[in-house]
Amino acid sequence: MQNISIRKLIIGIIIVIGLIVILLRGDQFLELVATMQRGAIIPLVIAVLSQLGKYIAQAFAFAAAFKTVGEPTRPRDTLPLVFGTFFMNTIAPSLNTAGTMLVIDDSRCRGIPAGRATSAALLMQMSIESGFLTIMIIGFIVLQFAGHLDPIWFLVGLFVVFLVGAMATIMIIGRKSPEVMIGFLRPIESLVNRISQRFRKGKDVEPWVDSVVESFGEAAGQIAHNPGKASQVFLFSILASTCELICFYLVGIAFGLSIPSSLVGGYVVATLFAMISITPQGVGVVEVAVIALLAAYGVNTATATAIALTYRGLVFWMPFIIGALFIHRTKSFSQTPEERKKRLRAGRRAKALPGDDRLRNGSALGSAPEPKPDSTDDTLRD
Numbered sequence: 001m002q003n004i005s006i007r008k009l010i011i012g013i014i015i016v017i018g019l020i021v022i023l024l025r026g027d028q029f030l031e032l033v034a035t036m037q038r039g040a041i042i043p044l045v046i047a048v049l050s051q052l053g054k055y056i057a058q059a060f061a062f063a064a065a066f067k068t069v070g071e072p073t074r075p076r077d078t079l080p081l082v083f084g085t086f087f088m089n090t091i092a093p094s095l096n097t098a099g100t101m102l103v104i105d106d107s108r109c110r111g112i113p114a115g116r117a118t119s120a121a122l123l124m125q126m127s128i129e130s131g132f133l134t135i136m137i138i139g140f141i142v143l144q145f146a147g148h149l150d151p152i153w154f155l156v157g158l159f160v161v162f163l164v165g166a167m168a169t170i171m172i173i174g175r176k177s178p179e180v181m182i183g184f185l186r187p188i189e190s191l192v193n194r195i196s197q198r199f200r201k202g203k204d205v206e207p208w209v210d211s212v213v214e215s216f217g218e219a220a221g222q223i224a225h226n227p228g229k230a231s232q233v234f235l236f237s238i239l240a241s242t243c244e245l246i247c248f249y250l251v252g253i254a255f256g257l258s259i260p261s262s263l264v265g266g267y268v269v270a271t272l273f274a275m276i277s278i279t280p281q282g283v284g285v286v287e288v289a290v291i292a293l294l295a296a297y298g299v300n301t302a303t304a305t306a307i308a309l310t311y312r313g314l315v316f317w318m319p320f321i322i323g324a325l326f327i328h329r330t331k332s333f334s335q336t337p338e339e340r341k342k343r344l345r346a347g348r349r350a351k352a353l354p355g356d357d358r359l360r361n362g363s364a365l366g367s368a369p370e371p372k373p374d375s376t377d378d379t380l381r382d
Contacts (some may be wrong), residue, residue, distance in 0.1 A: 035309045039254035044310070047250035051314050054243035058082045058128075061236035062103075065124040068229040069116040069222045071107075080329040081106060087323025090280045090316075100125065106330045119219040123233055126167045126219075131237030132271055133160050135245055139268035146261035148296055153265075156272050167216070174217035175224070185209045244271070244315065251311045255303050262297040269293045270311065281316055 036044060062078035084106075085099030100121045107117030136157055143149040173181040189209040223230040248267035249260075257263065273289040274282030287308040294304035 035306050036313070038306060039251070039310060041254075043250040043254035047247045047254065048314060048318070050243050050250060051247040051318065054240045054247070055079070055082050055319065057236050057240035057243060061127060061233050061240065062120075062124055064229055064232040064236060065120040065127070066107075066112070068123060068226045068233060069119045070226075071112050071116055071120070073110075080326040083319055083323035083326040084330045085323075086281075086319045087327050090320055090323075102327075102330065115215070115218055116222075118215045119222050122167075122171075122215060122219040123223065123230065124237075126164065126171075127233045127237040128240075129160060129164045129167070130234055131239075131241040132275075133164050134238050135241045136160060136268050136272070139264045142261050143265045143268075146265075148261060148265060148293075150293075150296070153269055153272065153293075156276060157268075159276055160272065170213065170216040171220035171223070174213040175220035178213050178217055181213045182209055185213065241271075247314060248311050251314070252307050254310070255306045257294070257299060257303060257307060259297055262294055262299065266290050266293055266307070266311075270308075270315075274315075281320075283312075283316065287312055 056075070056079070059075040059079040059082050062081055063073045063075045066073040066078070081103055084102055088102050089099040103121040103124070104114060104117045107120070108114055112120075140149060140154065140157060143153075170181060170185075186209055189207060193207075245264065245267045248270065249263045252258070252263045252266065270282075270286050270290050273286045277283075277285040279285055287305075290308040290311070291301070291304040294307065295301070299307075
């Protein structure tokens with residue numbers, strides 16, 4: 001009974017935080033509705049469909065990531081995670097760690113070991129960054145030929161290169177020589193922990209380097225073991241970024257802007273500033289950056305503002321609202337305490353089996369079968 005109350009309390013807190021975000025930025029939502037009415041309807045409708053295509057592609061990427069770590073999962077089961085992670089990263093800005101923790105906890109509720117879930121989450125996060133990096137490089141080439149590649153935007157783009165490079169380096173060295181990577185990151189851990197202790201009023205911070213290197217090393221091992229499935233994750237992530245680029249392009253077309261380089265550059269700048277901004281999903285910062293870029297192409301302020309507001313409405317408000325609804329379909333929030341306990345017991349028994357044999361459909365080798373799950377739990381793997 002206490003677990004049920006705590007679960008309801010957590011759900012209530014999330015709903016309250018979501019309402020606060022809506023209240024604080026509700027004026028932008030109303031402005032979006034008024035702005036979209038001034039654009040051409042057909043390009044805007046196709047833009048909405050293209051943006052939804054991004055989330056479907058990410059659902060397939062999530063499913064491929066779990067298949068890479070040996071846990072077959074269907075895209076329709078990972079679609080709530082796509083919107084749920086966006087929602088969590090919005091209401092709890094934490095460099096995407098809130099969304100990652102949701103993925104890990106949801107996986108644990110499905111009976112997937114934490115190590116494999118963490119590897120899948122890391123693979124997915126790296127593929128998202130790599131997918132955008134691919135589109136960003138193409139965008140920068142287009143801007144360079146058009147003569148509109150601002151050095152500031154190029155420097156900001158180096159952040160993405162550094163981020164992907166750092167993740168790849170930790171994965172590779174963490175797999176081959178974990179002690180070398182741990183030794184390299186230990187001073188950074190000490191510095192971060194000292195800074196954190198000042199904000200936490202002297203409370204001790206647990207070491208994190210060993211677990212991070214271990215997780216990245218395991219992810220690298222899974223990629224090396226299943227390169228074909230891992231490549232599917234990256235391909236679906238590139239497709240997702242392409243769908244979002246098309247969305248921005250169509251929004252520009254809807255408001256009469258047809259300069260390809262400005263539309264490609266606008267998408268790249270919008271996504272870059274959304275990644276590096278300290279505000280949730282770059283709210284308020286991305287709009288200014290997009291308007292500044294379009295102004296460099298001679299686009300008038302009214303048109304640039306309409307494009308920025310409409311695009312940001314589609315990539316912020318649409319997934320945020322859907323995420324608020326879909327998050328209740330993730331196992332982290334939909335599973336009852338009894339189901340969670342049963343899953344944890346099954347996971348412990350599976351861990352004890354030789355050869356890392358897994359419980360499948362509620363039964364274990366050499367043990368009495370578990371009670372069949374409720375038929376509504378359609379998220380079990382085939």
